[in-house]
Amino acid sequence: MNHRERWNAIFNYEKADRMPIYFFGTWPETKVKWDENGYNCGCSLRSHAGPQIKGMDPDWESGMWSSHGLFRNYAVSDLYKILEENDEYRIIRQSDGSIEKELVKSTSINHTIKYALEPTRESWENFKTLMDTNDPRRFPENLDKKVEELKSKDMARIFHGGSLYGWIRNWMGVEEISYFMFDEPELLEEMVSYIVDFLIEVSGNALSKVEMDAAYIWEDCCGSTGPLFSPTVYKEIFDKHYKRLYKFYKSMGVKNILLDSDGYCDPLIPSWLESGVDIIFPLEVGTWKNTPDKVRNKFGRDLKIFGGVNKFKIGEGKDAIREHLLELKPCLDEGGIIPIPDHRIPPNITIENMYEYIEVFNDVYNR
Numbered sequence: 001m002n003h004r005e006r007w008n009a010i011f012n013y014e015k016a017d018r019m020p021i022y023f024f025g026t027w028p029e030t031k032v033k034w035d036e037n038g039y040n041c042g043c044s045l046r047s048h049a050g051p052q053i054k055g056m057d058p059d060w061e062s063g064m065w066s067s068h069g070l071f072r073n074y075a076v077s078d079l080y081k082i083l084e085e086n087d088e089y090r091i092i093r094q095s096d097g098s099i100e101k102e103l104v105k106s107t108s109i110n111h112t113i114k115y116a117l118e119p120t121r122e123s124w125e126n127f128k129t130l131m132d133t134n135d136p137r138r139f140p141e142n143l144d145k146k147v148e149e150l151k152s153k154d155m156a157r158i159f160h161g162g163s164l165y166g167w168i169r170n171w172m173g174v175e176e177i178s179y180f181m182f183d184e185p186e187l188l189e190e191m192v193s194y195i196v197d198f199l200i201e202v203s204g205n206a207l208s209k210v211e212m213d214a215a216y217i218w219e220d221c222c223g224s225t226g227p228l229f230s231p232t233v234y235k236e237i238f239d240k241h242y243k244r245l246y247k248f249y250k251s252m253g254v255k256n257i258l259l260d261s262d263g264y265c266d267p268l269i270p271s272w273l274e275s276g277v278d279i280i281f282p283l284e285v286g287t288w289k290n291t292p293d294k295v296r297n298k299f300g301r302d303l304k305i306f307g308g309v310n311k312f313k314i315g316e317g318k319d320a321i322r323e324h325l326l327e328l329k330p331c332l333d334e335g336g337i338i339p340i341p342d343h344r345i346p347p348n349i350t351i352e353n354m355y356e357y358i359e360v361f362n363d364v365y366n367r
Helices: 003-010 028-036 121-131 143-152 166-172 174-183 185-207 231-251 266-275 292-299 311-316 318-332 351-365
Strands: 081-085 089-093 099-103 111-114 158-162 214-218 256-260 279-281 304-306
Touching (some): 158 185, 158 231, 166 174, 174 185, 185 231, 266 292
Parallel strands (some): 158 214, 256 279, 279 304
16 A cells, blocks of 8 residues: 555545554754754754654655645735844744744744734724735646646645634634624624635635545644533534535545644534544543543544544653553554544654654554
């Protein structure tokens, strides 16, 4: 089997020749630490994706965030500018109009000084100009070449399928969107509907030219104690728009809808399944001690899983890794699950720890 065939076989509950070994990149601090200890990551030390580690399958995340150059489905503008810069920090106006403070010698998350979107109709009307579907910068002049390049790669074909809650939360901030759901639900739903129209129009031409294995939906809408909004709010505001988006993607031949949500997300899983989600990612273990078998027992085979490996176990040595991976094996044998660390690898884990993880993973699952 090639890499793409293996990915699709597992998520179609078919027998695969082996279990692929993936991860979800690292904290930027991790790359900095590995670099300081002599490991060449081969990618930006400020990034979260990668690196490609010897012994792992081709990075499933590579090219995904940019939809492999087939289209650009985010805010496009000429707004980006460094407003202030010194040896300690930069003040940056991002392409969506937000203003952030970036520390020069730290890879921590930028501090938002001004959000891109205010909770008003006037602000939304202005913001929509950054999502003009007719902007030629959204589409490559050499689309057919980009399509052929993607087809020539042996990897799972995953594209960034957008976001309905996560994007608006980023543009507005958690506090504002939380109030907005109750103060202006009709305007919020109008925004959500507009984003779906936008995603369909921007992606349609490319998706008609190449078969994709998964649409990656980025939401990050849950925390350690549960979702940032209730299933009731989901049903009232988001559900029918997700259904429309997912139906479109499936009509274009996309095999699976993969939803990325951090945190304890079990309360929303029934709604997601009803909307058309196929794969949940990264199924964090967290302080709430979630596991693939617990989730599979609650929600059945309709829910496929990408994740579920406690990333902190990787730093505890081969014996702890082996014990943990063996605990997951019965659920994996049922199919529909690819186990990967349940989020970005933190800086207390060394590259040597990762090599140990690769060795034990193959010993447990592929011998």
